[in-house]
Amino acid sequence: xxxxxxxxxxxxxxxxxxxxxxxxxxxxxxxxxxxxxxxxxxxxxxxxxxxxxxxxxxxxxxxxxxxxxxxxxxxxxxxxxxxxxxxxxxxxxxxxxxxxxxxxxxxxxxxxxxxxxxxxxxxxxxxxxxxxxxxxxxxxxxxxxxxxxxxxxxxxxxxxxxxxxxxxxxxxxxxxxxxxxxxxxxxxxxxxxxxxxxxxxxxxxxxxxxxxxxxxxxxxxxxxxxxxxxxxxxxxxxxxxxxxxxxxxxxxxxxxxxxxxxxxxxxxxxxxxxxxxxxxxxxxxxxxxxxxxxxxxxxxxxxxxxxxxxxxxxxxxx
Amino acid sequence: xxxxxxxxxxxxxxxxxxxxxxxxxxxxxxxxxxxxxxxxxxxxxxxxxxxxxxxxxxxxxxxxxxxxxxxxxxxxxxxxxxxxxxxxxxxxxxxxxxxxxxxxxxxxxxxxxxxxxxxxxxxxxxxxxxxxxxxxxxxxxxxxxxxxxxxxxxxxxxxxxxxxxxxxxxxxxxxxxxxxxxxxxxxxxxxxxxxxxxxxxxxxxxxxxxxxxxxxxxxxxxxxxxxxxxxxxxxxxxxxxxxxxxxxxxxxxxxxxxxxxxxxxxxxxxxxxxxxxxxxxxxxxxxxxxxxxxxxxxxxxxxxxxxxxxxxxxxxxxxxxxxxxxxxxxxxxxxxxxxxxxxxxxxxxxxxxxxxxxxxxxxxxxxxxxxxxxxxxxxxxxxxxxxxxxxxxxxxxxxxxxxxxxxxxxxxxxxxxxxxxxxxxxxxxxx
Numbered sequence: 001x002x003x004x005x006x007x008x009x010x011x012x013x014x015x016x017x018x019x020x021x022x023x024x025x026x027x028x029x030x031x032x033x034x035x036x037x038x039x040x041x042x043x044x045x046x047x048x049x050x051x052x053x054x055x056x057x058x059x060x061x062x063x064x065x066x067x068x069x070x071x072x073x074x075x076x077x078x079x080x081x082x083x084x085x086x087x088x089x090x091x092x093x094x095x096x097x098x099x100x101x102x103x104x105x106x107x108x109x110x111x112x113x114x115x116x117x118x119x120x121x122x123x124x125x126x127x128x129x130x131x132x133x134x135x136x137x138x139x140x141x142x143x144x145x146x147x148x149x150x151x152x153x154x155x156x157x158x159x160x161x162x163x164x165x166x167x168x169x170x171x172x173x174x175x176x177x178x179x180x181x182x183x184x185x186x187x188x189x190x191x192x193x194x195x196x197x198x199x200x201x202x203x204x205x206x207x208x209x210x211x212x213x214x215x216x217x218x219x220x221x222x223x224x225x226x227x228x229x230x231x232x233x234x235x236x237x238x239x240x241x242x243x244x245x246x247x248x249x250x251x252x253x254x255x256x257x258x259x260x261x262x263x264x265x266x267x268x269x270x271x272x273x274x275x276x277x278x279x280x281x282x283x284x285x286x287x288x289x290x291x292x293x294x295x296x297x298x299x300x301x302x303x304x305x306x307x308x309x310x311x312x313x314x315x316x317x318x
Numbered sequence: 319x320x321x322x323x324x325x326x327x328x329x330x331x332x333x334x335x336x337x338x339x340x341x342x343x344x345x346x347x348x349x350x351x352x353x354x355x356x357x358x359x360x361x362x363x364x365x366x367x368x369x370x371x372x373x374x375x376x377x378x379x380x381x382x383x384x385x386x387x388x389x390x391x392x393x394x395x396x397x398x399x400x401x402x403x404x405x406x407x408x409x410x411x412x413x414x415x416x417x418x419x420x421x422x423x424x425x426x427x428x429x430x431x432x433x434x435x436x437x438x439x440x441x442x443x444x445x446x447x448x449x450x451x452x453x454x455x456x457x458x459x460x461x462x463x464x465x466x467x468x469x470x471x472x473x474x475x476x477x478x479x480x481x482x483x484x485x486x487x488x489x490x491x492x493x494x495x496x497x498x499x500x501x502x503x504x505x506x507x508x509x510x511x512x513x514x515x516x517x518x519x520x521x522x523x524x525x526x527x528x529x530x531x532x533x534x535x536x537x538x539x540x541x542x543x544x545x546x547x548x549x550x551x552x553x554x555x556x557x558x559x560x561x562x563x564x565x566x567x568x569x570x571x572x573x574x575x576x577x578x579x580x581x582x583x584x585x586x587x588x589x590x591x592x593x594x595x596x597x598x599x600x601x602x603x604x605x606x607x608x609x610x611x612x613x614x615x616x617x618x619x620x621x622x623x624x625x626x627x628x629x630x631x632x633x634x635x636x637x638x639x640x641x642x643x644x645x646x647x648x649x650x651x652x653x654x655x656x657x658x659x660x661x662x663x664x665x666x667x668x669x670x671x672x673x674x675x676x677x678x679x680x681x682x683x684x685x686x687x688x689x690x691x692x693x694x695x696x697x698x699x700x701x702x703x704x705x706x707x708x709x710x711x712x713x714x715x716x717x718x719x720x721x722x723x724x725x726x727x728x729x730x731x732x733x734x735x736x737x738x739x740x741x742x743x744x745x746x747x748x749x
Contacts, residue, residue: 111705149372157363168391174592174607207593210605215709276709283605286715290602291618293719294652297726298622301648302629304730309633 098239099123101264143219333440344451351461371463421467470666493562511635601715692724
């Protein structure tokens, strides 16, 4: 209000001399308190520290409105900050209760015939996991394969339940003529811990191309996808990120169920398999040596036939 | 005459009893292995039964449903096998193994009869048959469910009927044997030479056609064979055998189409397995699998085999069994792929060859041990490669070359100690 004259005191501070007006005394006192707290607006000079309070006067409605305008942003900021605090606290507490999914994969045995052991731990939690089935979707590179007949035999013995997501697989082709393979392995509960599952899958290496430097080729096994299917509701499932996929309910049951493909943070790096391969630099030596030996051996046999053959045949010596 | 027959019967009775005991115990041993195999399959994770037997059974199942046996992956045999093994589905899964064991015993029976035809003493013949009947290798192979004994029966039956002079029967059986497994096709040349020259094997007759002395009489034999018109026996054998083979192929082609040709014949003719096996060519073929030299090297690998087969046929066609034995041994040793199943192909002819190979039993045992040593020296680095992941390719290659050398050494020893029984051959001709 222009009526309220503003005078600048020493130091450039505002000095407001309250003109005697009706009903402004307490407001003035309040303003003085608030004035010390913060600024009245951008560009306006700071309120004076030692503000002399005039006689209690009543501020008019206009001034009240101005103060409300100045107050509102503050309230807004405060409300926002309180809300943020609450939200953060709530999310922190929520993260504290959302269990981690731990997936470990390791290759057992050595050589061309291995066993892939996968363990999935669905974190600590109170609710029972009994009604849920867990499966993993393994993506095998071209350098590895599974034998479908071996899988069928293991299924009969109830050791492994796996389903190939391909019609046929060529078990004899080398790596450079083969394709990737996807397999769904149904996990069994692991007796070691409460919400643990494990699965064992026998994998075999294919023959790889001969290498130039070291005698080893690398086959990299990516981290598997984790699929969970629960008959009853499973609260922990809600806090994990998941996408819906359709897959067979089990190996024996041909029906399709709606599985949840949960995302997880892999604990260990990808599993790497080293496959022994031939060395290209042996090529010349091997070809020469083989041909030489076969020619030598055939000459030995030919010489023996010529020498010891039946009499009607033996005229080579003549 | 009657007295002589009675005397023969009295002399014959002990050997029949002996033969009965031999065959009986061989059958019992094989049945015992069969039962043990069933037990191991049910209880242990490592199976006794060979993978091939499951392939046969699955193919038989498809056949019983009226579908193609080639729906089963890695089934690379004649559909006839799937048809024969249909009782595996209807009766018992052990039917096939029982059939193969029966084949084993039939093969031994044929060996016995061929040796008797050649004029051998009956009890001695039984002794030679014991080499097959009491040999653990054919026992294990048949009880594990491999069909090698069926091919052995067909090949031995062919030899038997040729010895007897029954051309038509031998040609039909030969057609069946080539249909089942490709390798008997190499016997065509020795059989043709044998039948062609059956009537004129006196030394004088061959000298008359002797070519130039400066060249080896290899050329002389060639000239001799091709200059004369083909014998009626050869023509008959060729016609009947060819007809049998073509009839079988056409009927199965009608049922199963191109798949049948591809899996039964073409796969075996063009097979080039780069995975480790006994063949000396394995590492060479593996390293050059994708290079432009691959075809040329394959051809180069074929030449020693071809040359040796030709020379052996021309040298030993008069004793058909010995010739076929050498043929198969050379074929298997110099082949681009060699697995232990192939050894049975010439092992079934060995009891027939042994009487004519005059070497001391010590030398024989030593050669056998040397042959086993060659296999063992290959198996050790192969085990480390496959089950431990060590890079033993060079060692496997060297072991393969050594095994080839040992095989050739054993063959050379057999050739150098071979003495064709003159009395025996004359007796056969006068029948």
